[in-house]
Amino acid sequence: MAANNRRMSGKKGAQVGSGGQRRRGLEGKGPTPPAEMRKGHKKNRVASAKAKQAVRRPTVRGRGGKGTSELVVGRNPVLEALREGVPASTLYVQQFIDNDERVREALQVAAERGGINLMEAPRPELDRMTNGLNHQGMVLQVPPYEYAHPEDLVAAAHDDGEDPLIVALDGVTDPRNLGAVVRSVSAFGGHGVVVPERRAAGMSAGAWKTSAGTAARTPVARATNLTRALEAYKKAGITVVGLAADGESEVGELPALDGPVVIVVGSEGKGLSRLVGETCDHRVRIPMPGGAESLNAGVAAGIVLYEAARRRR
Secondary structure: OHHHHHHHHOOOOOOOOOOOHHHHHHHOOOOOOOHHHOOOOHHHHHHHHHHHHHHHOOOOOOOOOEOOOEEEEOHHHHHHHHHOOOOOOEEEEEOOOOOOHHHHHHHHHHHHHOOOEEEEEOHHHHHHHOOOOOOOOEEEEEOOOEOEOHHHHHHHHHHOOOOOEEEEEEOOOOHHHHHHHHHHHHHOOOOEEEEEOOOOOOOOHHHHHHOOOHHHOOOEEEEOOHHHHHHHHHHOOOEEEEEOOOOOEEHHHOHHHHOOEEEEEEEOOOEOOHHHHHHOOEEEEOOOOOOOOOOOHHHHHHHHHHHHHHHHO
């Protein structure tokens, strides 16, 4: 009997009591996982670092909320808005409209841009939509602007491996000034603009036009409370610099522009509000040998942004 067992043990195949271990071993471990999932691989280390970074700085885009939809009224304003790339959802054209060059070009630009609905409407309907304004048979609907959150601007700078360069506006109510600031921020490599939610200009069609298209790539964040937003920036290690006619030093003398900085610009005439001014780490002035009392927000922001960009080269 023992000899018989020895002869059987020499046969191929799984032995009694193996539990199919040999068969499972032959099945393999499946396809090779991608490099990002293989422990010790360079791509795995990079992916892990990015994941940890995301935990430290969660993506919060969109928490700034949305603005309200807007109507651009009149043939010239509608055509200019379309030429400047102002976002638009619908172009309303009056039935039996006098088809002049402006109407033809507006229809052509809207068709070329794509994504804009063309709607024909009777005059009474356009009168109702515009509350009786002189629409000249053309109305352009601008969708609500989606604001970023102030934290998004810092995250974007860190993602690019750069020190944050941000402009905050305090009490600036002219949309054209906001558009000019957005344009300057884009020109000098800034990471965005922060505006208060109340008593301040928002990203209207006028701001879009003045930005000359740069608003499409330069985010505007909206803060419920500007003072608290600036304090949060300070806790994140960012220096807050306020522009004031009676500032303690001149812009060219401020070393802080070399690093992470938020430049706060007040309204023309009134300047910074008291709480915002007290929150600033530094208050600086722009020397004006010509004797002007103040500069508008767009010009003032552009001067300081240039100085900051020059030092960061």
